[in-house]
Amino acid sequence: MTFLERISVFCAFAVLLLAGQNASAGTATKPNVLLIIADDLGDRLGCYGDPLAVTPHLDALAEQGVLFGNAYCQYHTCGPSRGSMLSGRYPFETGYTGNKGHTFGDMVGGLTSLPRLFRENGYKTARVGKVFHMNIPSGIGKPGTDDPDAWDVAINNTGWDAVPENINKGTNWGTRDSAAVRVWYHDPEIDDVEFADGQGLVAAIDLLDRHHPEKTGMPFFLTYGIYRPHPPMIVPKKHWDAIDASKIKILEVSADDRDDIPAINWHRTGPGYNFIPEEHALNYTHAYYAAIHFVDALAGRLIQALEEKGLADNTIIVFAGDQGFMLGEHGHWHKSSMFEEAQRVPLIMVDPRGKEKGKQVSGLAGLIDVYPTLCELAGMTPQHELSGISLKPQLTDASAETKSCEFIMGSPGGYTLRTERYAYTEWRKKGQPTGLGMLYDLRSDPQQFTNLIHDPAYQTIREKLAQQLDDKIRDRK
Template identity: 40%
Template sequence: MLKQIRLLILITLAMGGSYQPADAAAKPNVLFLICDDLNCDIGCYGHPQVKTPNIDRLAKRGVRFKNAYCQYPLCGPSRASFMTGMYPDQTLVRTNPVFVRQMVPNVVTLSQLFRQNGYFATRIGKIFHYGVPGNIGSSGHDDPYSWDLAINPRGRDKDDEPLIFSVKPGEYGGYLSWLAAEGEDREQTDGIAVRTAARLIAEYGKTQKPFFLAVGLYRPHTPYVAPQKYFDLYPPEEMTIPEVPEGYLKTLPVPAQKKLTKKKEHFNLSKPLARQAKQAYYAAVTFADAQIGIVLEALEQAGLSDDTIIVFTSDHGYHLGEHRHWLKTTLFENAARIPLIIAGPGIQAKGQSTSSLAELTDLYPTLAELCELEPPANLSGVSQAKTLSDPSRQARTSALTQLKLNYSIRTPQFRYTEWGPQGTEGVELYDHQSDPEEMKNLAENPEYEQVRQKLSRLLRQRVVEANRAPAGIKQVHFVGD
């Protein structure tokens, strides 16, 4: 495999790749690690059950963002957003099966900026959208301009698909589905991906040239596939399923109700089935953590840990029965909030956490600043570099998330959501000081009227900003946009 990787690099260079000599000491490397559909149910975020020792160790080396949010709770729009540093209303990517350059053909993506500045950019696995599990082993909706080298691993999880249980037989990616697999980690797609990454890192350690390495894991996205030993860590009887009181749905706007009940196979799951689903999700999380550990260990072995900025995150959050919902695509905290850890050179606040609000759009300007690169003028995110030195600094006053043309903002205390143009289809307001689970909609409470009006003005201001034409970017509008 190492000979094959070397050959791929040589072929890439021969075909005009941008792997140019540069002063490695002056240019920190970037290792971008992203899980698919991972919420904040992990150890370093305070979860009492989920075992994520490798992510937890990374958090001790860097800064953990307690309040980081995606811009769209669906894989394709979210990934197009953070890879361009623009909002979904600017990329015009608001659904999954879209190539980013269909909508913004002249955009310079995050990794492309690094390519233009002498870095060798490699993608392994899922960074832009892939249908899971359908597109595993292919290029999916990848952007070839973003990489010098792209690797599409394919493991036995693809071959084992007929063995997968699904609440809707034959449907895997968009429905609750899982498999306690036979065999070893290294046979799974993610196991192949991280071992390939480890070999590349060893090669980079010898060349001492700057790199941008993006490793996108498919887990814990459905189907939750992991070797049996990970399932054994989470007995179903120990899984707690959130309770939802009778009449709760009627407290929500009609569009929010429809989002929660859209897939009848997921609504009001029996307790035994719900516990099995949660067991499988947590098994997939711990499996993913083990794979991340392999990449981090390879970085240590190559002597590159002190020279590499490491970003760990997810594309969006995830429901595990909260609000009677499973999976994603809501405007609740569960779907919008994501884990985010940044570690490496230039990050002084090691082992600390910050309450500073952050968005995934912030990754692009933050990495550009940390690596002293000039970012393009079209970016909408803000740099979190100062927060990485002083976690008490607040880079934002709110974080924006949207679902189609419905919008929600999170402030330090509140979540406020409007459905339909200017809230014509309903409004939600939650006070996180008294209701962190977002179960008590205060939008009609007269005691919160001034708060609601203030947040409505802020939200509409944020929506206007998120719709501004990005500088220098051609947008391809289709009928209906």
């Protein structure tokens, strides 16, 4: 080897060495991401002020970071809601407005999903359970409408509560073809770990080891999609017993409550959707809160594992629900209405580097904001235009302004424009307003009892909100 050749080899070695140092320095500074999403979980947690909820672990999580007190899904059913969050685009922009028949990639027109972006930027990515849409319980154990390019590892966890002969032992009232319509509950004496979500927890903790940055040299992006509290509300008995049944009351609905609500809001007419018998109303409410207690225990154990493995100091945690759930408000049960209870979701974010701890943001936020927030926190450039805002400023100063309005869709053709004060909803057919709508002044009427849509005193504000909604939809077509 000549002198010049020796110099070349030395230089090449030095470059490799420096590149290696840069890579490890980059790994050290890139935060990991843990995204936990619970199916059909509205903002009915202790830390959101719910008097029935028993959620010590999620309450503790909120104390470590920031709770978004007015957070909304972008669609009131699973698939489009998740499609919006994971594409960073509103459902009316992508056309992803139904649960059935397509993969994520088909539905969002080739946009890069959030986990795929992280994977393409040097993250080790993993999915456990339901992250993109899948049917519950029939889809448990299958990949669903996944974005397969998003993951290094995808776990289709299943368990006791995905076996028909087990769950059919539960009470199943108002049977129809979909679990989303059934008042279906059960409290078997089975350990958490036997359940599909318990198996998911085991897999998720194992992934913290397998994808530990000290082993892989890469940061991780781990998503744990919990199947509960989505029906069937089959929950281990110990969680059922954790709820104080004496506190559960049947919600009174005045005889004329529905007189000023367009019937299209009740387009779901299955027996499980409206005015279920009192015995089932009490038990189903109990089951929902038992399922939330189960979700709290699962999330809490995974967060504890994060701490035990020395990962908490460099891991961003996002906890969310994919849409809300009606528990008898206006006589309505399950999801799929355009009322607040079906649209509001829990959204808690913890960035160990953020300054705010235990603070609540009162400004409006949406699941649409998760994508841009995680991009900014991880220093990542998105590959397409995102429609939400980064909530990073609120992790430093919880009083920082968020957005003036949020948009929520729901079948059939429902659009809600939510401002700080008003909830304005209209239903459209083939893109054109049908004349059916609702307007609530949430400052004076937070439970949405008086529809002001035809009130002359609110004509100006109604016209302004309608124009604002129309501009948004047109702007994005």
